Amino acid sequence: MKRSNCHICWLAYLVSTGLALTLIAPPVAAQRRGAAAPAEPRDPCATPANRIIAENCKPGNDSTEWDINGYGDPTIQGFPTEMSVLPNETINFKIETPATRYRVDVFRMGYYGGKGARKIATLQPVTALPQVQPECVHDYATRLYDCGNWAVSATWRVPADAVSGVYVARAVREDAGGTWRVDNGLDPAPKPPVTPHAYGANGLGKLRNALKEPRASHMVFVVRDDTGRSAVIFQTADESWQAYNRYGLGNSYSGLTPAGEATGQANRAYKVSYNRPITNRETGSVNQLFNAEYPMIRWLERNGYDVSYFTGVDADRRGEELKEHKLFLSVGHDEYWSGNQRKNVEAARDEAGVNMAFLSGNEVFWKTRFENSVDGTNTPYRTMAIYKETHTRITPTGELQPGRKIDPLPDVWTGTWRDSSPFNPEGPQPENALTGTIFTVNAYRNDPLVVTGRYAGNRFWRNTEVARLKPDQSLALAKGILGHEWDEDLDNGFRPTGIIHLSETTVDGVQYIQDFGSVYDSGTATHHLTLYRAKSGALVFGAGTVQYTWGLDNFHDNATGVPADRANRYSIRVGIDQTGPSRAMQQATVNLFADMAVQPANLQNDLAPATASVDKSAPVSKIAFPLGGQTVAGRVTITGTATDTGGGTVGAVDISTDGGATWHPAKGLDRWSYDWDVPRGVGAATILSRSVDDSLNLEVPGKGTTVSNGASVTP
Numbered sequence: 001m002k003r004s005n006c007h008i009c010w011l012a013y014l015v016s017t018g019l020a021l022t023l024i025a026p027p028v029a030a031q032r033r034g035a036a037a038p039a040e041p042r043d044p045c046a047t048p049a050n051r052i053i054a055e056n057c058k059p060g061n062d063s064t065e066w067d068i069n070g071y072g073d074p075t076i077q078g079f080p081t082e083m084s085v086l087p088n089e090t091i092n093f094k095i096e097t098p099a100t101r102y103r104v105d106v107f108r109m110g111y112y113g114g115k116g117a118r119k120i121a122t123l124q125p126v127t128a129l130p131q132v133q134p135e136c137v138h139d140y141a142t143r144l145y146d147c148g149n150w151a152v153s154a155t156w157r158v159p160a161d162a163v164s165g166v167y168v169a170r171a172v173r174e175d176a177g178g179t180w181r182v183d184n185g186l187d188p189a190p191k192p193p194v195t196p197h198a199y200g201a202n203g204l205g206k207l208r209n210a211l212k213e214p215r216a217s218h219m220v221f222v223v224r225d226d227t228g229r230s231a232v233i234f235q236t237a238d239e240s241w242q243a244y245n246r247y248g249l250g251n252s253y254s255g256l257t258p259a260g261e262a263t264g265q266a267n268r269a270y271k272v273s274y275n276r277p278i279t280n281r282e283t284g285s286v287n288q289l290f291n292a293e294y295p296m297i298r299w300l301e302r303n304g305y306d307v308s309y310f311t312g313v314d315a316d317r318r319g320e321e322l323k324e325h326k327l328f329l330s331v332g333h334d335e336y337w338s339g340n341q342r343k344n345v346e347a348a349r350d351e352a353g354v355n356m357a358f359l360s361g362n363e364v365f366w367k368t369r370f371e372n373s374v375d376g377t378n379t380p381y382r383t384m385a386i387y388k389e390t391h392t393r394i395t396p397t398g399e400l401q402p403g404r405k406i407d408p409l410p411d412v413w414t415g416t417w418r419d420s421s422p423f424n425p426e427g428p429q430p431e432n433a434l435t436g437t438i439f440t441v442n443a444y445r446n447d448p449l450v451v452t453g454r455y456a457g458n459r460f461w462r463n464t465e466v467a468r469l470k471p472d473q474s475l476a477l478a479k480g481i482l483g484h485e486w487d488e489d490l491d492n493g494f495r496p497t498g499i500i501h502l503s504e505t506t507v508d509g510v511q512y513i514q515d516f517g518s519v520y521d522s523g524t525a526t527h528h529l530t531l532y533r534a535k536s537g538a539l540v541f542g543a544g545t546v547q548y549t550w551g552l553d554n555f556h557d558n559a560t561g562v563p564a565d566r567a568n569r570y571s572i573r574v575g576i577d578q579t580g581p582s583r584a585m586q587q588a589t590v591n592l593f594a595d596m597a598v599q600p601a602n603l604q605n606d607l608a609p610a611t612a613s614v615d616k617s618a619p620v621s622k623i624a625f626p627l628g629g630q631t632v633a634g635r636v637t638i639t640g641t642a643t644d645t646g647g648g649t650v651g652a653v654d655i656s657t658d659g660g661a662t663w664h665p666a667k668g669l670d671r672w673s674y675d676w677d678v679p680r681g682v683g684a685a686t687i688l689s690r691s692v693d694d695s696l697n698l699e700v701p702g703k704g705t706t707v708s709n710g711a712s713v714t715p
Helices: 007-017 028-033 051-056 238-243 281-287 289-302 312-317 319-324 339-352 389-393 583-595
Strands: 077-080 090-096 102-109 117-123 137-139 144-146 154-157 165-173 216-223 232-235 271-273 307-310 327-332 336-338 355-360 366-371 383-385 438-441 450-452 474-476 486-488 505-513 520-527 530-533 539-542 620-625 635-643 650-656 671-677 684-693 705-709
Touching: 051 289, 077 165, 077 216, 090 102, 090 165, 102 154, 102 289, 117 154, 117 165, 154 165, 165 289, 216 307, 232 289, 232 312, 238 271, 238 281, 238 312, 238 336, 238 366, 238 383, 281 289, 289 327, 289 355, 312 319, 312 336, 312 339, 319 339, 327 339, 336 339, 339 355, 339 366, 438 520, 486 520, 539 583, 620 684, 635 650, 635 684, 650 671
Parallel strands: 144 271, 232 307, 232 327, 327 355, 336 366, 355 539
Antiparallel strands: 077 090, 090 154, 102 117, 102 165, 137 144, 165 216, 271 383, 366 383, 438 486, 438 505, 450 474, 505 520, 530 539, 620 635, 635 671, 650 684, 684 705
């Protein structure tokens, strides 16, 4: 019998979806209906529905072939000369190494039957070896360290049929050398002899997933697709990768002495270069690709979502491209955003109605700007300026001072987006105006996401176990979802209209922000998943946590939840997270994307298909107290009710006590209340209510209730 050309990907499909197992439960919807076993699924590789499925039907490579230990072998380090390229373009790699023989393997990240990557090409050096690179160009005043003056070491012409994705070029030493350690760690200790009770030397504890060639390092870049054909566009957090990158003279958190010791906030880098190897996975892997972005890549491609990839640089440089897609994704620790980047993303939301899912935390926190390189080539977008002017209020010894403008561009701010200091020429622009949530909880957190029965009827949780919760019940989803930093929904005057909550988790003893971004103290915080509809009709989801994607796929860095600076520094690797994934979160994300008109072309077998909402009817709210004409004073509790009219549930109720000029969230849904401190000197006040349902239909407020300011009244 002749075998199908796709038998390899078909077997991978069976394993990846759980069809090869007998203990996988059917979708929740099927369980409730008592439905018969599903029909034999079609082979997704026979006639792939899109390029992502076709690509993932190809054989993948084990992580032992494409991953590295920590940031890799320090004796072979390099970087790509562009953050992103198109098919048919050439990308160069500049590498520093004493190696007399090495190669560069190019991998594309994806699902590939669970293997997680596929080798696309192998490159050979274009120059005689060993290649001696010059000292990098540096500026001690800003601690900018630019290695763009290195010579080109290898080149790759991207194939015309290359599929958009996140690519990793892995430089591998092939000459003699290395250490006796399986992780190639630079430990000066000699290899212990085989003696009684020398358990490792006797062969115990042997690493079962050791890298096949550990003397290697990564160079990450993106292959774009500027045709605008994909439904989803995935933005990488490359600005954050570079902000935390210590290679050279330091990063945006601390400077380094010649010996490499961090010298603190006062000596942080004001500018960082993309022309450097990225070496901070060893101590800051939460700020890198493989912590939270990589599991999202895996999950999207496993389910056949039509996705293409874009960088933070591209969002600034090629912002019009964002308007060509249905859904924009910000993922992971997407902390650093330029002014043009935010302007372009907001334009996609407001002008083109592009839906947005911020599957990220501490997102859009620091404002940046781009400059040309200083390596002599003057290449655009290779330097990121981040003066962190917010920190000028803190002295080197931790004392408060007035603060000042230090970015030499007088009309441009590079501090936190929320900073309302008088010397901020652009004024405060808190991130929740875009994302729906705002950062408050600092590192390191590893908390579960909690959903209470209050949200059981919300369509976000349809076909999940959350939908079966009773009002007094709660469900804690996989641990680590709220980490390593997370946000809240705060009533700060920039809160989006009609925003609703989808979960509620309160945690004590967190490191809670005290000012605009410099000082933290122990506190209590409450996290919510949020959703709102912009005026354009675009839906905007705010996960408000760096590690939301841990609930979607359980193969990532920091799988144990132990911070990288406390883990085995020689072996920070992608691994299996035993606590994930969460099927409720997987299903909820499918539901969310369906409401955003984005469907998977190869949905995993244990999830239920979802369709977009057809509910177009807004709920109705009523004010029960105070009654019109009453006189009120002091603190008054306004109460009322809300009822959905379109078959869904009430998502939120907002109250205005100034005739609609400002709005604030009420407590409760069907029955709600709002505590109002009646201001002195106010004669009459008009109280309005408006409700929104779980399909984000917003009520048009009625005439409300007009009251007078006077003696206290109780119901």
